[in-house]
Amino acid sequence: MKNPFLKAPSDLTRRSFLRRNAYAGLGTTAIANTILDLRLINSAMAANDVSGYKALVCIFLGGGNDANNWVVPTDTTTFDSYSAIRANLSIPQGSLLPLYNVGTSGSQYADTAGHTYGFHPSCPELQTLFGEDKLAVLFNVGTLVRPTTRSQYFANTKFYTPPQLFSHSDQVTQWQTSIPDAPPTTGWGGRIADLLDASANSNGSISMSVSLNGANTFEIGNLISQYQVATTGAVTTATGADSAATGSARIRALKNILALSNSSLQRTAYADVVENAIAVGDLLNNAITPTILDAFWTVPFPNTTLGNQLKMVARLIQARGAQAPTLPVATKFNMNRQIFFCGVGGYDTHTSQVSVNGTDQPTNVNGAHFKLLDEVSACMFAFQRAMEQLTLSNQVTTFTASDFSRTLPTNSQGSDHGWGAHHLIMGGAVKGGATYGKLPTFAINGPDDTGLGRWIPTTAVDQFSATLAKWFGVDVGSAMADIFPNLSRFSSSDLGFMFP
Amino acid sequence: MSRKLWFVLFLAVSTVATFWYGARSNPAKPAVPPAAAVPRAAKIPSPETPASRSAVATNSTGAMPALNKNTSVISGSSQASASRSRPEPQSPAKIEADALALNIRHYSQRFGGNPVGSNAEIVREMTGGNLKGATYLPTELKRLNDNGELIDAWGTPYFFHQNAANYMEVRSAGPDKKIWTTDDVTAR
Known part of the structure; x- marks a missing residue:
């Protein structure tokens, strides 16, 4: 059999040229992967801070949550724009739950642009947490390949947009890998686990990555496998x-x-x-046996999909500590760093978003989106109270994520796939009671719009994730760059919503 | 016999066998025409003709526009007396949606993923606005409104539900012109 590499240059045909390049490409890929692995090893030896216990909890809202109705601007000018564009999806101003500086009354929170805000009427628990400074809002965050303006979007869409933008599964993957412009291999949670597990959990007895929602991309690592746990254990x-x-x-x-x-x-x-x-x-x-009774928790978890997942996360966190040497049976995990993944679906509200018995009723408790947000609000509140009960509020940070947000204009029955979304960060280590990022200008064909009320994100998932990773103990130098390889394209790697 | 003669004989037998295989009827399979080419019965009037626009605009009965009213979906009256075991013939709207979905799949195979964006953005991408300048929207399917959106036989823009890079649902709002209702016509 002829060896294609032994052919004389004069014999070079187009076919042999392509074949040689294919072999060369394979070799280059292998070398590149080796270099990447070596870089991760170096990163693992960097000065990552793994002292004390910390946990990250991701709540993924599958289907693309309509964040435009989750946190709504209430200052007159912006609300009027919101209301006019949203039409039948619009929540009446008087029904929104104002964000207060302290508690649930008094002076209203206003951002530097003068906007005031209200939560969806189904979210009184989130209103309470915001007033307690345990909850922050991040505006218009989404998958970005590089910083993108409206003019750049239209001038060279393919260069500036992530592949398969507006496609559910691709945007889920890109949110969870934080590398939108490369084939998915690992999630950013998994890469953090690869980096920190050996030093943080040297005597740990379970995986650093635990999923309550089956297999996910977020926790895929090269070294650490995700451990899937049911809501019953x-x-x-x-x-x-x-x-x-x-x-x-x-x-x-x-x-x-x-x-x-x-x-x-x-x-x-x-x-x-x-x-x-x-x-x-x-x-x-x-x-988890000691927490088997619901009565263990001072604030009961709702008996819903997300409620049961978060309850199990709380039970697993309760069992995180070091094993007492006198005990004959192991009952503790001995973990210092943990990453949890929860997920709930149903957010793809193209239709019946606010319709109840055939009429549009955005504030009706039986509306589809009302029920979804009601669940996430009550569950997040119960989880935060559980962490306070375990005196771990400052050590556990919870954040939301979703495929994308949805179009601001109504499609007459609901809303369609959008891009940039608003998300929440919760915990004692969060600089809560404040909003971060920039609220999009509520105008069709305005500076933040692709043309259909789909916001071009002004904050990248990379920046959102890196801020959480820094708090979690990832070194801001080379380690951070290896976990978020596109991070340097953006102006800031720390959005400032976490205490050190 | 020389090798050349053997080769010619083999070629001739292969050709005959291929034609025979292709021409034989397959009773287990409905006689649906190739989706990429819209069947004659479901042919769409040119969007440029005012008559076709008014036909779409004035049809308020909820029925399929005139072009489909008295025509068999498949290939004429002979199909009506076909065996009862055959599946129900597909509606012209379904055939059209299937044809669209197939053309999107062709695009996906060429470019490694479906076109994305709004209806108008997808139309632009499938009518030459892609890296290769290739067209994936045959004239028979290209019925556009003033916003450059692809519309169904009842004049409502199609909805392209982008589930994954290679999985797109094409949805027509159907006769009631309201999307996400029971009379919607879908294809993947």
Whole structure:
């Protein structure tokens, strides 16, 4: 068989040229990956601050939350623009819950541009947290390849926009990788876990990345695998048995099989993996036993999808600490850094966004979007109170994310896919009671609009994520650049909404 | 026999076999014409002709515009007496939506992903506004309103639900001209 590399230059045909370049490309990719891995190793040795306990909790609102109705400007001029464009989706000004400087009354919060704001009427809990300085709002954040203005968007759309903008799954992925212009391989949460786990959780007994919402991109790492937990705890071999005795017998039988000596290295290794999985599942379920009763929590979690997920996160955080040496059974995880992922769907409100019994009623508690925001507000509040109960408010930061926001104009029944969105950051370490970023100008074909009331983000996901990562302990030097390779394209890597 | 003769014989047999395979009827499969080319029965009047616009604009009965009223969707009256085991013939609106979806898939195969954006942006992208200057919207399907949006047979702009890079739902609002209702016509 001829070796294409041994051909004389004079024999070079177009076909052989392409083939050679294909081989060369493969080689270059391998070298590039090796270099990237070496850079991550160097980053891992950088001065990341992993002292004390900290956790990041991501709440992903699947489908694209209509953030235009979540936080609404209430100053007269801006509200009038909002109301005129939103039409049937518009929430009456008197129904919005004002953002106050302190508590839920008194002087209203106003940003530097003079805007005042109100939360959606379904969110009194968020109003309370804002007044307690435990909640901040970040305006118009979204996936960006580079800083983009309206004129740049129209002059060279492909250069300035992330691939597959407005597509659900692609925007979910890009929010979670924070590298919109490259094929997804890891999530930014996963890269942080890769970086910090060895130093932060050297004696930890479960994965640093835990998902309450199945597989996700956010927590995919090269080294640390995400551990998926159900809202009832770890799913083990005993789960689903018709009785506890049957479950125990099943596990006993499996363990006996795994303990059999075997000459095959592959079978032995597989047995070790399964034994480890059983052990981790047992540990987790033991560890969360003290919080099995709902009465443990001073503020009950709503019995909803998100409520149950956040309750399990709170239970796992409660079991984070060091194992007491006197205890015969392991009941603690010994973790110093943890990343949690929760998710809830239903936010793709093209239709019936505010319709109840055939009429548009934006403030009706049975409206689709009303119910969605009601759930997220009540659940976030219960979770924040749970962290305060565990005296971990300053160590646990929760943030929201979503595919995108939605168009400001109505489509007559709901709203369509947008781009930049408003998001919330919650916790004792948050410089709460304030808004960050820039509220878009509410005008169709205005300076922030692509033409259909889809806001061009003025803050990148990279900046949002990097601010959280810095608080979490990622070194702001080379480590940050490796986790967020596009970060240097933007003016600031710290949006200022976190205390050190 | 020389190798050349064997080759010619092989070629001839292959050609005959290919034609036979292509021409035979397949009773298990409905006789849907290739989606990329809009079937004659569902042919859309040219958007440039005032008559076609008024036909769309004045039809307030909720029925498909005149071009489809008395024509069989598939290929004429012979289909009406076809075997009962065959699937119900598709409506012209469904065939049109399928054709659109297929052309979008062709675009996706060429460019590694669907066109994105608003209706008008997608139309621009599929009518030469792409990197290759290629057109993926045949004249038969190109029915536009004054905003450059692709409209369905009832005059309502199509909605392109962008689920993933290679998964786009094409949605016509249907006769009631209200999108996201039960009479919507969809294709993927």
